[in-house]
Amino acid sequence: MATEFHNLQELRRSASLANKVFIQRDYSEGTACRFQTKFPSELESRLERTLFEDTVKTLNTFYAEAEKIGGQSYLEGCLACATAYLIFLCMETRYEKVLKKIAKYIQEQNEKIYAPRGLLITDPIERGMRVIEVSIYEDRGSSGSSSGSSSVSGSTAR
Amino acid sequence: MKNCEYQQIDPRALSVSPLSAQSHTTEKKEQRPRRKWEVFPGKNRFFCDGRLILARQSGVLPLTLGLIVVTCGLFFAFDCPFLVKHLTVFIPVIGGALFVFVVISLLRTSFTDPGILPRATPDEAADIERQIDTSGSSTYRPPPRTKEILINQQVVKLKYCFTCKMFRPPRTSHCSLCDNCVERFDHHCPWVGNCVGKRNYRFFYSFIISLSFLTSFIFGCVIAHITLRSQAGKSLVQAIQESPASVVELVICFFSIWSILGLSGFHTYLVASNLTTNEDIKGSWSGKRGAEESGNPYSYNNIITNCCVTLCGPVPPSLIDRRGFVPPDEVIPAASSASEMELPHFSAKNDVNMEENCQDFSLSCTA
Numbered sequence: 001m002a003t004e005f006h007n008l009q010e011l012r013r014s015a016s017l018a019n020k021v022f023i024q025r026d027y028s029e030g031t032a033c034r035f036q037t038k039f040p041s042e043l044e045s046r047l048e049r050t051l052f053e054d055t056v057k058t059l060n061t062f063y064a065e066a067e068k069i070g071g072q073s074y075l076e077g078c079l080a081c082a083t084a085y086l087i088f089l090c091m092e093t094r095y096e097k098v099l100k101k102i103a104k105y106i107q108e109q110n111e112k113i114y115a116p117r118g119l120l121i122t123d124p125i126e127r128g129m130r131v132i133e134v135s136i137y138e139d140r141g142s143s144g145s146s147s148g149s150s151s152v153s154g155s156t157a158r
Numbered sequence: 159m160k161n162c163e164y165q166q167i168d169p170r171a172l173s174v175s176p177l178s179a180q181s182h183t184t185e186k187k188e189q190r191p192r193r194k195w196e197v198f199p200g201k202n203r204f205f206c207d208g209r210l211i212l213a214r215q216s217g218v219l220p221l222t223l224g225l226i227v228v229t230c231g232l233f234f235a236f237d238c239p240f241l242v243k244h245l246t247v248f249i250p251v252i253g254g255a256l257f258v259f260v261v262i263s264l265l266r267t268s269f270t271d272p273g274i275l276p277r278a279t280p281d282e283a284a285d286i287e288r289q290i291d292t293s294g295s296s297t298y299r300p301p302p303r304t305k306e307i308l309i310n311q312q313v314v315k316l317k318y319c320f321t322c323k324m325f326r327p328p329r330t331s332h333c334s335l336c337d338n339c340v341e342r343f344d345h346h347c348p349w350v351g352n353c354v355g356k357r358n359y360r361f362f363y364s365f366i367i368s369l370s371f372l373t374s375f376i377f378g379c380v381i382a383h384i385t386l387r388s389q390a391g392k393s394l395v396q397a398i399q400e401s402p403a404s405v406v407e408l409v410i411c412f413f414s415i416w417s418i419l420g421l422s423g424f425h426t427y428l429v430a431s432n433l434t435t436n437e438d439i440k441g442s443w444s445g446k447r448g449a450e451e452s453g454n455p456y457s458y459n460n461i462i463t464n465c466c467v468t469l470c471g472p473v474p475p476s477l478i479d480r481r482g483f484v485p486p487d488e489v490i491p492a493a494s495s496a497s498e499m500e501l502p503h504f505s506a507k508n509d510v511n512m513e514e515n516c517q518d519f520s521l522s523c524t525a
Contacts, residue, residue, distance in 0.1 A: 127282070
């Protein structure tokens with residue numbers, strides 16, 4: 001919507017980076033890509049818990065889809081092997097397709113939900129799929145940002 | 159004239175802003191925009207403008223390639239004409255197909271990113287240190303080296319990597335030769351001049367399997383060649399004298415077959431049990447604890463599934479973005495490992511120095 005996007009531009013121009021929260025990976029089910037859905041305490045004042053959990057859960061679903069092992073991925077793997085892996089020069093793998101969907105989803109979430117609240121999500125692929133980085137911005141106009149201090153350890157469960 | 163676009167927010171965080179805008183680098187740097195591979199902190203070499211990656215110590219890759227090419231060349235030149243005449247024309251066809259497959263697998267193994275994890279950004283590293291150092295003591299003590307997590311109800315220790323400044327994900331190991339953390343690290347193979355990890359393990363496996371077939375095939379054909387020659391009323395020595403190249407091939411194949419077949423067998427076992435060489439050598443999941451419960455938590459307990467997952471599973475993309483452009487507002491720190499840097503708004507432990515530039519950072523120093 002026009003207002004949210006306008007806020008994203010304004011965010012760029014008038015806000016300053018105050019803090020960053022990192023959502024770590026959840027390895028309880030193996031090495032597949034999943035992120036923890038625990039709500040970090042730094043975001044309590046900014047964001048509703050359900051919105052955050054929805055975002056992370058949707059991202060987890062996307063990654064599960066990308067890494068799903070089943071008929072289609074086997075077919076892709078066998079076809080690639082049969083063509084001596086040259087097929088990857090012309091074809092996009094399913095993983096890459098899903099990554100594009102994820103990028104679009106994150107952009108959309110940023111525009112609709114996070115930017116109006118002074119937050120920004122960085123695509124995990126840009127951080128080596130290790131963390132989801134949530135940047136917290138303060139309006140430059142507001143003085144004395146207390147957020148700089150905080151040695152709060154991230155995401156204590158409530 | 160290039161317009162100076164001053165952006166508060168790290169442009170990489172916003173997918174709306176096209177990266178190309180920053181790559182028309184404005185301002186102080188008169189040099190051309192640099193690609194990320196040029197500032198990559200690991201010990202790797204890049205070719206074709208970042209498309210191909212190799213370890214800096216390429217080991218004996220030229221020797222491997224040379225041996226394969228020379229042996230096959232001798233085979234096609236000296237043995238095939240005789241065999242085509244006396245046996246069948248399919249011999250060079252099969253040999254040719256195997257040769258092509260071997261070379262392509264080898265090149266793919268050598269030049270593919272094995273699954274290198276990019277080093278932690280300074281902010282991430284600071285966040286991790288803060289999480290560990292919750293006692294709030296002002297003296298800087300090094301973070302504890304391990305963190306324990308549960309994977310499939312089994313306790314796994316994650317180690318902290320001091321070079322990459324992060325806790326290594328499970329099955330990840332730091333290769334000292336390449337100075338990188340590699341996912342699902344198998345081993346660093348000097349014969350292919352690269353680490354073998356998550357992204358190129360299947361290429362490595364195809365390489366050694368096809369190489370086993372190739373060496374056995376050539377060995378068999380050469381034996382057949384010499385046998386046929388000596389059967390036509392000549393002695394063995396005479397047959398060898400007529401075709402000396404065959405002896406060279408025989409010797410090379412004979413010595414390679416033992417090691418290659420052994421390696422193939424070993425890796426087939428690893429694939430079937432979803433293990434890596436690293437884990438097998440360290441005995442991470444076997445014997446040490448003795449109890450039945452400590453098995454491999456990553457195995458699907460089904461040979462077929464393990465094979466399919468390892469060899470035909472989805473290929474994750476390269477995480478190091480070799481061909482992306484380094485954003486112009488980044489400073490490449492001399493000592494620090496991270497090539498990406500952001501505004502240091504908090505953290506006294508941050509060892510990054512920040513240049514004053516046109517962008518307004520005054521408020522970021524309020525921390």
